[in-house]
Amino acid sequence: xxxxxxxxxFQVLKTGQSMTLQCAQDMNHxxxxxxxxxxxxxxxxxxxxxxxxxxxxxEVPNGYNVSRSxxxxxxxxxxxxxxxxxSVYFCASSYSVKAYTEAFFGQGTRLTxx
Amino acid sequence: xxxxxxxxxxxxxxEKEDVTLDCVYETRDTTYYLFWYKQxxxxxxxxxxxxxxxxxxxxxxxxxxxxFQKSTSSFNFTITASQVVDSAVxxxxxxxxxxxxxxxxxxxxxxxxxxxxx
Numbered sequence: 301x302x303x304x305x306x307x308x309x310f311q312v313l314k315t316g317q318s319m320t321l322q323c324a325q326d327m328n329h330x331x332x333x334x335x336x337x338x339x340x341x342x343x344x345x346x347x348x349x350x351x352x353x354x355x356x357x358x359e360v361p362n363g364y365n366v367s368r369s370x371x372x373x374x375x376x377x378x379x380x381x382x383x384x385x386x387s388v389y390f391c392a393s394s395y396s397v398k399a400y401t402e403a404f405f406g407q408g409t410r411l412t413x414x
Numbered sequence: 415x416x417x418x419x420x421x422x423x424x425x426x427x428x429e430k431e432d433v434t435l436d437c438v439y440e441t442r443d444t445t446y447y448l449f450w451y452k453q454x455x456x457x458x459x460x461x462x463x464x465x466x467x468x469x470x471x472x473x474x475x476x477x478x479x480x481x482f483q484k485s486t487s488s489f490n491f492t493i494t495a496s497q498v499v500d501s502a503v504x505x506x507x508x509x510x511x512x513x514x515x516x517x518x519x520x521x522x523x524x525x526x527x528x529x530x531x532x
Contacts, residue, residue, distance in 0.1 A: 335520075
């Protein structure tokens with residue numbers, strides 16, 4: 301059981317380049333979300349999804365796009381990378397039912413924009 | 415607004431000392447969930463505990479214990495007889511009730527970096 305898989309693990313981009321961070325989960329979770337982690341600030345929510353075809357903005361959505369065409373996948377797109385987007389990105393998934401205990405996180409993607 | 419405050423940025427202890435990591439939260443919801451996650455130097459997030467707002471019982475798991483007090487909006491984490499392997503960043507997080515996004519919308523504190531020295 302792979303859990304939440306993020307690719308790539310590391311990436312260096314030049315300012316203005318675009319890229320997609322991939323996130324896939326094999327637990328049939330309805331909920332998926334993207335966070336970024338910056339020093340001294342904890343993790344902040346970028347975008348989230350409650351199911352296929354439904355997405356919404358979190359606390360820091362500017363500069364990022366998402367889509368959810370399948371239950372399993374929730375890619376995060378940077379259309380024109382900026383140095384301020386240098387961060388560690390985490391994808392998470394969970395069930396929507398409160399009886400379940402936790403959100404599961406991927407291993408993270410460390411992105412550097414130069 | 416919802417907020418989680420971890421006032422301790424860094425804590426340094428010597429092995430076998432007890433250490434308490436503080437977490438204070440703000441929310442207007444009556445139903446909510448509180449979490450602690452550990453982030454070791456390898457970078458992944460490791461789930462430690464979830465507590466719902468209606469369960470104020472303290473919990474103990476081996477050397478770890480958690481003290482949830484709604485009266486002070488605190489959910490503190492104590493490591494007894496700390497070990498070098500406990501060195502990590504620890505995050506406290508808050509989630510709204512399921513009908514408002516639940517675990518999909520975690521609000522994290524800034525984290526506390528714990529260094530345990532031999």
